[in-house]
Amino acid sequence: MAHRKKNRNVGIIGVGQTKHSSHREDVNQPEMIHEAVRAALDDSGLKLEDIDCIVHGNMELFEMVFMPDLWHVLGTGAYGKSQFRITTGGTVGATLSCAADNLVASGMYDVVLAIGFEKLQEGHTTGGITNMADPLWFRNLQTGALTGSTAYNIIREFGEERAKKASMLYRVIMDKHAMLNPYAHRAFGLEFDQMDDLIKNSPKLVGDLKLIEMCSQSDGACAVIYASEEKAKKLSQNPVWVRDHVTVHREETFCIFGYDEKYPVTMTHTEAAKRLFERNGITDPVEYFDVFEMYDPASWWAVDWLRDFFLLEGDEHLKLVENREIMIDGKIPINPSGGVIASNPIGATALLRVAEAALQVRGDAGAHQIPREVKHALASGFGGTMWTVLTMLEKELNW
Amino acid sequence: MAEYFGVKVEDIFNTMQERFRPEGAQGVDASFGYDITGEGKWKLTVKDGQMNIEETEDLSDCVVVTITDGETFVGVNIGKVDGMSAFSSGKFKAEGDLGALGKTAKMFRKYAPAKKEMSIRDYLIDMFGTVVERFKPEAAKGMDIKFAFDLGGEYGGQWTVIIKDDTCQVIEKIEGKPTIKLEFMDAKDYVDFSLGKIDAQSLLAAGRAAVQGEINLALKWGEFFEKYLDPMASGEKEQELLVLKKTISVGQRFATGPVMGKFLNALKDKKILGTKCPECGRIMLPAREICSECRVRFSEWVEVGPKGQVRYMDYVYYASPDPLTGETRDTPYGMISVLLDGCKGNDTFAHIVRNDQIDRIEFGWNEMAGTRVRPVWNEKRTGSIFDIKYFEIDE
């Protein structure tokens, strides 16, 4: 598949987010969104009238609000403007980014504001997710986004001790990153020497997936402003260029747990990574990228997916974790923001990956800025029954 | 000098300098007089973003003189007395330029009474000391509960709150078998939790707290007791923030279509039918018209099972709501992926396993077979997923 961008280049010129937290009784939905929108406008130095179009999204059924885009106008600023609503499950934030990028690249709009939000405290996450499954069949069985299957896989392949340690090590590293990010929801101050204790004592959710390893349930919002190359150069000192993005979906059934290697199903992470790297001429992604903001719903999945996204083999992904190469000062820092395990307002989560990646490229991430130059960034989104979005950001317009 | 609301009139004037906001005094060049009955007279002079306060009898060159009593003056300053009503009722008078008086409001930050520090231990004593007065007997009618608190760390201790016969009692130890036991590794976490500074889930996730016993009752604490109010919180009452709690419930109607329809109808006859992809050969369960991997229509119906082997089971500890009722499901339960006889690869069939057999299930992979299971059919079958009650071990 050919390079996607045909018409014009697109740059990210503004990023805003709320402090993510377990509950925000002090604001209603549009008010919370407004905080992120205001922050993005302030970050970019733009005024509302500079925005041509707004794309707005979150998870369906999570807050039990119908047409939230309509009554969120008070917070989004869409009054009298074009607005699109996007809702693609867990990937929604990433799809918001893709949509905003497409709307600008196509020439339809010059400046587009993408807004993702969630107030998970207002709804029931798992209850909402069960509704994505076939109502005649799987809805009645489904456990939401929780499954212990990945843990089971890794344990089966690498043995219980190594697997559990890798997962918990990843978890503690994310917490160390979250401690550096003032916007992060959960930052416990975990230490490496607590790992054994946590492996033993953290309550179990499903199989070997423990509460501490699962992403948080957060209230929060994120807003990102995209502009055409011409406008971006005019309006911003340091636009971050959206080089490419790719989306791979798969069917909605859950028939993937046969564990028979002779009959593989489409693994969307690997598929997305292959397509993206191939058409952009990237042969060694671990070398090429300076940071990866990964949608990591749980530490088990994160560890497993490193192999998928970076097209690694054998236990290379485990070694990246075990050697702490994924830490902020490592070879390939993963989620210096603390990632999804730290903050997960779902509709905003995947957009936050792009936003945080952009901040790293700009060098504006503050305390969690990677201590060396960031030129190439990768961000992922994940949702549904293994649906994947990957987005590439660049510092220079030189590809 | 007398104290009003725990504050002396002097305190207000003595702290003016530190509460002064030069940005609020821009362009002000005037003197303001305060005549506090029985307390004294003060003169505030503001010029060029600077201020001076002095106690003096001479208020002649003030643009406006505030005349009031000590109680009203302190009350208005610390927010205990509404300024407008004091003004309307004549308790608070101003002579001179009333407009100028308004300017003084912007010049100072609000007076905050000096606070005594409260230690973690002080908090614990206060929290458990006020449990009885915060108890709501009408909410706990007929309850017989012992809440035990085991708080660790330097300042920790043990308490039991006993609810019985619509009364409440607190003892400073844990004895007998409590209905619920709350354990906090560090008492400070309990204090922060009670003050709303940290949420329970975070503490549980980090292994800093644990709950034993009837967890559902633990969640009812908030119904049985009024919220603990931080005595250190400012005099202003924390705003009441409304949370509306509802359950949305709508009827739905689903059309099966011919393929799902045939699959469900077959269940009535205790048959499990799958559809086969002509290209990759996979058997789709439940039956589907199109193989999404190969993007072709199925070629034939195939009867499979009904027995098979477990390839994977999700051991679910987490209670989620049943979307059909909104009620929380019982845990734990086991959700299995069964490879029915006649299927191969990933063509698994999802269902649940008999609850008392969860711990005996072994998963299979590649050539290694998992636990053999068979469906247990419902007597009355309607063409739904519940025509199979569950799978059980085929012994």
Place this chain on the structure above:
Amino acid sequence: MMQEFDKNDCFTLNGKLALPYSYFAGRVGSTFITTIRDQKKIMGVRCDTCNKVFIPPRQTCERCFSDIRENWVDLENTGIVTNFTVVRYDDKHLPRKAPFVLALIKLDGADTPFVHILDGIEPEKVEVGMKVEAVFAKETTNTILDIDHFAPVTERVRVIEPSAPVAKQEKKELSKDERDQLERRKAMSHKVIITAALSGAATMKNQNPNVPYTPKEFAEEAAKCYKAGAAMVHVHAREESGMATHEHDKIKATHDAIKDKTPELIVNLSSAVGMGKTPEQRISQIIHVKPEMASLNTNTMNFSIVERKTGKIFLDYVFENTFTMLQDFGRAMEENGVKPEIECYDMGGLDNTLIIMKQGFFTFPINFNFVWGVAGGQSFRPDAFIAMKNALPPNANYTTCGVGTDEFPCITLSCMLGGHMRVGLEDNIRTPKGDLAKGSFELVEWAVRIAEIFGREPATPDEAREIMGIVKR
């Protein structure tokens, strides 16, 4: 091999979606609801940039994106129905059993209407423009239903009978007579009341020799105006010297002379009289003469003589009309069966009236006159006119007059919008062509032409009484 489908395999299954959720109202929303709950008070927020008061309140103005969360404004518990719908089907999600009325209600003090239930009235009788008030719920739900519903406030806007003590009837609805009266008024919407302001206090014969001074001159001029199409004359009686007078006898003589010659005409006396009169002098003559109508001034203001071209001040005068005077004069007029004509020289005067009106002594309909071009009041601007028209309370009439060249533009707009017209030498001494008018009657003739253009007919005095709610003497 393609499989054929059997339609007999298709069936439907009933399902249900039941999910718990909560909604955080936030600080702004919580303040709104708890104030309704605890204080029975409805609040909105104002955007100073857009000059709009929003209800329900919000943290940001959607138009200019300003943060307005602190700009609380108290609204009245009363408002106007701006639109409504009758819900005629039952559904478990609806707040009431059908049929019930959902109305858009613009609360007094708000700029945006909001939806609520309108109850206490048959759906067929709901009208756009009707006045309603909040009825608060006995038990709280911490939602907007802490206002249980809105109900009509017909009992408040009851007509006080001008003569005979008023029986205190608790009327929930209008009586048949009142309904008929409203119907008749509606049927007369194409009628336009033309008033001739014959003299004023300051137009002198040296400006236009046709200004009447004596009772006889007033009577003759009034008769000519009546013939030309006027239904009412507005009168400031004069002494022989031409000075405005407050003397009861002279005023009564002038009033009676007009009525003797043309009994049909409505005579509207000034309660301003002229410069330098005391409040007592101003109102006592009205009580003495008891005309059918009298002017009631609403605002203390400059009422001066200036040269507009140069800005030079010839005479600086403060025309005093305090709230107390507005209240006392208004009450005295109503108590004596004199219908007030409420003179508004700007929006402030109208707002003053809306405040005093709350005391409830004004009988409906209330009749307003928008006055333009007084040095001290506002000059005629169409948008200001429309703003004032829009600010009128329900069940009100309005006429208008303008000083000098403001006269014809303002009455034209009024006529076009459905209001009434006042012309005359008090306001303007020249015809639209620029010639000195031969009398107020010639200006009335011009007004009639304007009415003709807009397809409106001059109202007869009796029709004017019906429209303005005046009882004939």
